[in-house]
Amino acid sequence: DIQMTQSPSSLSASVGDRVTITCRASQGISNYLAWFQQKPGKAPKSLIYAASSLQSGVPSKFSGSGSGTDFSLTISSLQPEDFATYYCQQYTSYPLTFGGGTKVEIK
Amino acid sequence: EVQLLESGGDLVQPGGSLRLSCAASGFTFSNYPMSWVRQAPGKGLEWVSSIGGSGDTYYADSVKGRFTISRDDSKNTLYLQVNGLRAEDTAVYYCAKSLVVAARGYFDYWGQGTLVTVSS
Numbered sequence: 001d002i003q004m005t006q007s008p009s010s011l012s013a014s015v016g017d018r019v020t021i022t023c024r025a026s027q028g029i030s031n032y033l034a035w036f037q038q039k040p041g042k043a044p045k046s047l048i049y050a051a052s053s054l055q056s057g058v059p060s061k062f063s064g065s066g067s068g069t070d071f072s073l074t075i076s077s078l079q080p081e082d083f084a085t086y087y088c089q090q091y092t093s094y095p096l097t098f099g100g101g102t103k104v105e106i107k
Numbered sequence: 108e109v110q111l112l113e114s115g116g117d118l119v120q121p122g123g124s125l126r127l128s129c130a131a132s133g134f135t136f137s138n139y140p141m142s143w144v145r146q147a148p149g150k151g152l153e154w155v156s157s158i159g160g161s162g163d164t165y166y167a168d169s170v171k172g173r174f175t176i177s178r179d180d181s182k183n184t185l186y187l188q189v190n191g192l193r194a195e196d197t198a199v200y201y202c203a204k205s206l207v208v209a210a211r212g213y214f215d216y217w218g219q220g221t222l223v224t225v226s227s
Binding site: 032034036038043044045046049055087089091092096098099100 | 208
């Protein structure tokens with residue numbers, strides 16, 4: 001199974017900050033990497049697919065990069081609505097696996 | 108507008124069974140792979156099972172032999188039959204639609220989830 005490791009597990013940031021979350025796969029997954037945002041009590045929402053492609057309707061302040069084993073999600077200017085938990089997920093092979101999540105909190 | 112509406116979650120005793128349903132609308136259901144993903148209270152996301160448009164199925168090791176995924180394209184509905192429930196199966200169960208890009212499917216839409224609680 002492919003293990004997905006996210007870091008940090010949590011971070012505190014201020015409105016307007018640039019935030020970067022990293023995700024590492026235990027083996028190469030090409031660019032079959034997705035990012036999701038989840039707010040408390042809500043379903044996950046798709047942000048990024050194919051490592052760097054923005055899901056329709058997602059604002060351009062979100063960006064993704066990486067290939068192979070190392071990936072990152074960047075929020076260019078954090079807004080109050082962006083405080084949430086973010087998950088990466090590989091979809092190159094079964095079993096599909098998620099990272100442990102990164103909780104972005106208000107400083 | 109894509110909509111996925113799960114139902115069927117309940118409080119059930121260990122060893123019990125349930126059938127979860129996910130009613131889909133807003134897209135041609137038969138054309139897309141569908142999946143179930145769960146989230147235990149306070150924990151992260153865990154993939155459970157997927158079914159392709161042609162009926163091919165995949166399961167996490169933790170549920171293989173106990174859970175069965177199926178779809179009824181005439182009713183635009185995805186199902187998950189869950190048997191032999193254990194305390195560790197307690198979770199919100201989400202259904203998710205996949206969009207295939209470059210021969211791989213990623214989750215582009217999620218339902219709101221249905222809660223399964225396993226307890227005596």
